[in-house]
Amino acid sequence: MASTKETRANAAPGAGTIFTLRAIGLVLAVRWFFSMSEMSLSTALTAMASSPWACINLVFMFLLIFLPGARAVAERPFHPLPQWLRQALRLFAFLGLLFALWSVGAFVASAGGRRAMQAVAATNGWLLAAPALYAIVVWICRPLPLWRTNVAARRFAIGRYAVSLDPLTRTVVVWAERRKVGQYDARELSVRWASGPQVRSTSTPTSTPAVVFGAAGETSTSAVPMRSVATPSLARSAFGLRPKIELLWDSPAAAGHNRQTVFRAALTTEGDRVAARALDTTLRQF
Incomplete structure (x- = not known):
């Protein structure tokens, strides 16, 4: 039997x-040690010990280079x-970005644009590269969700949430990212469009091709009657809010869990809107 092996x-x-x-961690570390090499060892150690920002950068570079616990797995392609x-x-990079922008902005304001351009050239563009690396x-x-939306495989990604249906x-x-929110009966779940215009239509059911999974894993298409679902546009409201959806769990057998919200997510991209509509349509089949 042929086997698939992971190669380079x-x-x-x-x-x-x-x-x-x-790679970003190595670039930051090389630049850091290059700057420290211009000072003596005792001066560099004293400056690092007396600077909380230096300690934060050391921890940040250590985490970037060694990445403890990181592992590329096919089941979670977006979360190695x-x-x-x-x-x-993310926290350390955000703090580094703010510090870099504040430092560069203060230098430009005090020295002027001409001296700032000279400093950029003298540092080989590091004044611009450092904030860019933190931003990356x-x-x-x-x-991010665990995966991309794949309707045929019954996998949906909406915002940072991922939904898989068997x-x-x-x-x-x-x-929710890499954290498992829960496992539910598909017949007890429903999608509610929390904002936007009227999103569900009660028009005459139409025959829509649907993917049917056989016992042996084969797939076939058949016409399944489904009601059309009108989804809201991605336009922001008057207050700048995006349309949102809610995944509701209504379990008569679970006391205290009637109409519980599993998650609430904003539809920020066209992919989110398509995935939400596909999830709503799929849940209506059960």
Whole structure:
């Protein structure tokens, strides 16, 4: 039987994220030690011990280079890092970005634009590269779902939430980034459009091709009657708010859990809107 092995040409999803973060950590460390090399060892150690910001940078670079607990796994392509590491890197990178922008802005305000351009040239562009590197780390560590939306595989991604549905057992698993929110009966879940214009239509049911999973894993298409669902646009409201959806759990057998909100997410992209509509349509089949 042929077996599939992970090679360098076929790396697991998420390996690129790990490589990018480590490369940024090495660049920051090289620049840091280059700056420290201009001072004597005792002076550098004294300056580092007396500067809380230097200690924060050392911890940040250590986490970036070694990435403890990071592992590229195909089941979670967007989350090769542990949740605590992702949040720590995002916090340190955000603080570094603010400090870098404040330092560069204060220097430009005091020295003027001409001297600032000379300083950029003298540092080989490091005054601009440092804030950019911090911003890249913040962007990489932003809240993400576990996977992309794949309607055929019954996987949906809305905001930072991921939903997987097993049509054989009729169970739904919900994830908030890498944290498992819970497992539910698909017949007890429903999507409620929390804002925007009227989003559900009661028009005549139409036959829509749907994917049906067989016992042996085969897939086929059949016409399944479903009511059309009108979704709101992505336009912001008068107060700048995005349309939102809620995934509701209504379990008559679970006392105290009637009409409980599993998650509430804003539809910020077209992909979120399409995934929410597909999830709503899929749940209506049960």
